[in-house]
Amino acid sequence: MNIETKIAKFTKPLYLESGRILEPWQIIYETYGELNEDKSNAILITHALSGSHHAAGWYEGDRKPGWWDGLIGDSKAIDTTKYFVICTNVIGSCFGSTGPMSPIYPGSNERYRLKFPVITIKDMVKAQKILLDSLGIKKLKAVVGGSMGGMQALRFGVDFPGFIERIIPIATTYQTRPYVIAINKSMIEAIRADCEFKNGNYEIGTELKGLAVARMIGYLNYISPKTFDKKFGREYVKTDGMFELFGRFQVESYLEYNGAMFPKWFDALSYIYLLKAISLFDIGRGFNSLDEAFSNIKDKLFLISFSGDTLFFPEEMREIKKYMDKVGGRCQYYEIDSDYGHDSFLVEIDKFSDLISDILKGEMDARF
Amino acid sequence: MNIETKIAKFTKPLYLESGRILEPWQIIYETYGELNEDKSNAILITHALSGSHHAAGWYEGDRKPGWWDGLIGDSKAIDTTKYFVICTNVIGSCFGSTGPMSPIYPGSNERYRLKFPVITIKDMVKAQKILLDSLGIKKLKAVVGGSMGGMQALRFGVDFPGFIERIIPIATTYQTRPYVIAINKSMIEAIRADCEFKNGNYEIGTELKGLAVARMIGYLNYISPKTFDKKFGREYVKTDGMFELFGRFQVESYLEYNGAMFPKWFDALSYIYLLKAISLFDIGRGFNSLDEAFSNIKDKLFLISFSGDTLFFPEEMREIKKYMDKVGGRCQYYEIDSDYGHDSFLVEIDKFSDLISDILKGEMDARF
Structure with missing residues (x-):
């Protein structure tokens, strides 16, 4: 599996949900596998709070591989011999995408720090979409992510209906709870x-x-x-x-x-x-109701939760399923039996990699 | 209900579980109700982490009463017209009993601070027992406490078998879990x-x-x-x-x-x-096994847990019941249905005050 690290720089302003603007801005990302000729085999991986664009593979001298290496690679569930896999570092993070420690303007020694605008999940997704557009990708095979990555996956589905064949949010919620x-x-x-x-x-x-x-x-x-x-x-x-x-x-x-x-x-x-x-995340913000928000999801939604998740409880993902059923969306809910806890999405890959593989192959589509 | 605040000062050394000594040392405590002539109507209340000896009643200018005022008072579940109720501030705490901010020797301006010895639940209980002895109390009607107070209640039962008629640990554990x-x-x-x-x-x-x-x-x-x-x-x-x-x-x-x-x-x-x-608390320390520790409890043990406690899980108290059954002790387990959480023992008094009242009246004894 080949890994490439790339930086995409944008001079056009990024209009944020807060009303503020990032200009210029950049995204660092990795890709695995090859983009096919008609650019129809891309899968986007979205990372969690402390995650990065380094989702899979090894760099020389690494003591451990990317954070979802068990899932992404040649002949793995997210098969890099078939798919072109992209993982970006979200804006606001600290691994090379524009964030609070970026220079306040090009060439400046001053960093944004607390002058950096508040970023939302919607903004992260918007930035990723601009990157995908710039790569000429008209449609994603899938977006897959856990925790904060699952929020991005869900947001992608709501904000860009029809853009993703299969949306796979894992161990996440639709509205961050007060706890x-x-x-x-x-x-x-x-x-x-x-x-x-x-x-x-x-x-x-x-x-x-x-x-x-x-x-x-x-x-x-x-x-x-x-x-x-x-x-x-x-x-x-x-x-x-x-x-x-x-x-x-x-x-x-x-x-x-x-x-x-x-x-x-x-x-x-x-x-x-x-x-x-994460605290601000609410899939309903900007809509009149949650029903309205969820009715925007036009693509196939596959929800995966873990029974022992004590951060984003399975109940929260079951509620997404209820909303989707109510508004007539295509949604499947899977609860993985595990008492490991929230980090199951990183640690217990064996328990759900076959499911991801089956979903991507379209084998679960018959269940809709 | 009359409240009295008293300080008991001891010059004899207090030998701690760590091998260290406190000398001199003191305990501040409150009492409610009257000690009867044969000193047979005393109930000890043990407090939690941030609690104090001020368990009930009001002082002039108070904005709120003692922390278990709903439970302790004239004609309340712990009825101060019948019982002489004592609540001490544990050693190590900061409300008047000897603790890390106490002078390192009498009259010194230097405080113990980090030179203060590590205190265990066993030490707290030992100090309370010395106080009770000094008051001429030969036997307690009951010891009642929640959370860290429940640990003390349990420890009392193990360390001073035959001293307490009814032991009532609430929302607690027998061995603090790694979580x-x-x-x-x-x-x-x-x-x-x-x-x-x-x-x-x-x-x-x-x-x-x-x-x-x-x-x-x-x-x-x-x-x-x-x-x-x-x-x-x-x-x-x-x-x-x-x-x-x-x-x-x-x-x-x-x-x-x-x-x-x-x-x-x-x-x-x-x-x-x-x-x-709290972290060090393990009812089995000093014994060859937990069985041995629990077999030391000779008095009637009444366990009360809350179904929604996410700090000390009901499961942990059910395990105490199992140990007691195994070693042939007298133990009853009550699980209060509540999703409030650990603080139920402070907040949802209405849900268990009748139970405490019945236990104290001996009405549950027939169930043994």
């Missing part, structure tokens, strides 16, 4: 509470402890309480004293390590902006 | 990440933002996702802009407010020490 908004809030405030954050004017390269704490908070909901039991139990770090105040259970050591690593590879402002985008 | 340890860890790290925390040497009166963040993290698990839905929905603060980065949903405003208030009335070091005590 998740509250989690996001506590992460945002953990970052803001760090005195090194300096209201967004932190030194480049500062490993913000507040961002580490935010990551720890995130982990509390990425795996389920049962997975915590299985993974860690009450094992204590051997070299730590039980009655030392900062002695650690294994689970604490795990959180500490993953927390401390996070600021090395993710930017605090991007994290805040993306959390805000 | 809860992880939540505690992220709260502890939120405090430590605050540069004003200064490794425990913060200025008295500093309202640590890290402590505010810790409180926000706590809230995520005190009420259930469903309660978040009911209480807040996706209402946005009217005066905030939807596309302002720090514009707030109502739920965010709620967390911000409660977070910001917390450092005004709770101490950061006490919070860390109590979280540590």
Whole structure:
């Protein structure tokens, strides 16, 4: 499988949902496989909060492959011998697409930081659509994504009806619930509470402890309480004293390590902006009702949730199915039995890769 | 109902589970009702993480009564016309019992801070038992507490068999699970990440933002996702802009407010020490097995859990019942139907106060 990393730069303004404008702006993306002659074999992969455009394959020196490598590749469920797969880094993120740490105008040493506009899922999708247009892609075979990526998939379906053959949102919702908004809030405030954050004017390269704490908070909901039991139990770090105040259970050591690593590879402002985008997500915004929003989805919608997801509950995706049934859309709902938790969409690929493969081959279409 | 606040000072050392010693030490407590002549009508109330000895009644100028006022009072479930009710502030806390901000020796200006020993639930209970002994109480009618208070109730039963007629742990566990340890860890790290925390040497009166963040993290698990839905929905603060980065949903405003208030009335070091005590809680420590620990409970055990508790799951209390059945103990398990979440034990008193009343009157004893 060949991987290519590309940057698309746009000089035409990107009009955002907030009324603000990004100009110029750019998107970094990877592609896998070959675009066929009539440009009809493209699949878009949309990433989650801390994800990137590096969805599959290995670069020299990598210790691990792209985040959905188990799903995307030659003869895998998303088969790169058949499909041309694209994964972009969303605007607002920190891996090369325009975000809060981008220069405020070309050549400037000043970065946007808190002057960066609030980005919504709608904006992310709009930017991706402009990229796809620029590549001459008139229709996507599919859009597939989990969590925040699932929000993009759903939004794509609503905003560009008829553009995607098969929409596959995974482990997501149609309207972010107050519980998740509250989690996001506590992460945002953990970052803001760090005195090194300096209201967004932190030194480049500062490993913000507040961002580490935010990551720890995130982990509390990425795996389920049962997975915590299985993974860690009450094992204590051997070299730590039980009655030392900062002695650690294994689970604490795990959180500490993953927390401390996070600021090395993710930017605090991007994290805040993306959390805000997730909290703001509401498929009904801009419509008179949710019915109206869902009736806009004209393409085939395949919903995949995980029974043990404690962040975006299966119930939320079942509600999408109800709306779609009500407005007469084509929608199938699949619930994968798993108590792993929200991160199932990244970790338990074996449990749903055949389903994705079947959906893409059109084998589930007969069920409509 | 008469309320009295008292302080008991002890000069004999308190030998802690860690091997360390507190000397001298003190406990602040409140009592309601009158101790009868043969001192046989006492009930001990044990408080949760952010609770205090002020469990019931009003002081002049109070805006709200004690935290279990709905349950404790004249002719209430815990009837102060019949019982002499005692609630102590646990050692390690910050309302007057010996804790990390206590002077390191009498008359010293130096406070323990991080030199304070790690406290366990066993230590809290031991201190309370010494207090009860000093009051001449030979046997308790009951010990009743929720969450960390439930841990104390259970510990009391195991450590002082035959001392309590009826043990009533509510919304708690017998062994803190890694999920809860992880939540505690992220709260502890939120405090430590605050540069004003200064490794425990913060200025008295500093309202640590890290402590505010810790409180926000706590809230995520005190009420259930469903309660978040009911209480807040996706209402946005009217005066905030939807596309302002720090514009707030109502739920965010709620967390911000409660977070910001917390450092005004709770101490950061006490919070860390109590979280540590909760994480360390394991009824089996010091025994060869859990069976052995539970077989130590000789008194009547009444367990009350809430179906929607997402912090200490009902399953954990059902396991206590299984252990007790296995070792031939007297144990009844009650699960209150409620989707409110962990805080049910504080908020939904109407749902279980009759049960507590019946238990105390001995009306459930026939079921053994």
